[in-house]
Amino acid sequence: MRTSGDCFADRSLTEIIADGATGLQVLPGDAQDLAAKIAFAWEHPEILELLGRAARAEFEQKYQASSNYEMLMHVYETAMGASGKGPAELATPG
Numbered sequence: 001m002r003t004s005g006d007c008f009a010d011r012s013l014t015e016i017i018a019d020g021a022t023g024l025q026v027l028p029g030d031a032q033d034l035a036a037k038i039a040f041a042w043e044h045p046e047i048l049e050l051l052g053r054a055a056r057a058e059f060e061q062k063y064q065a066s067s068n069y070e071m072l073m074h075v076y077e078t079a080m081g082a083s084g085k086g087p088a089e090l091a092t093p094g
Helices: 031-043 045-062 065-083 087-091
Strands: 008-010 024-026
Touching: 024 031, 031 045
Parallel strands: 008 024
Antiparallel strands: none
16 A cells, blocks of 8 residues: 655645645746656655655645544634624524
């Protein structure tokens, strides 16, 4: 079973792929930048392995059902606390 993957992304995925931490980002439409990142990955497989492991760890921490549930509940609890209303009051219009 593979535990990590290689990831190249353009700059539109900055919330998901941290350049140099969980993957390599390339400039949109820049073939030379893409070629340079591919060459870097080819020449430094050990760094690519570290990036893949970091990406997998971040995925397991942030994007699993249980952690999504915990984050969502925190948002709801914060919203209810900030409004001063309980769940029943928030569901009632007016």
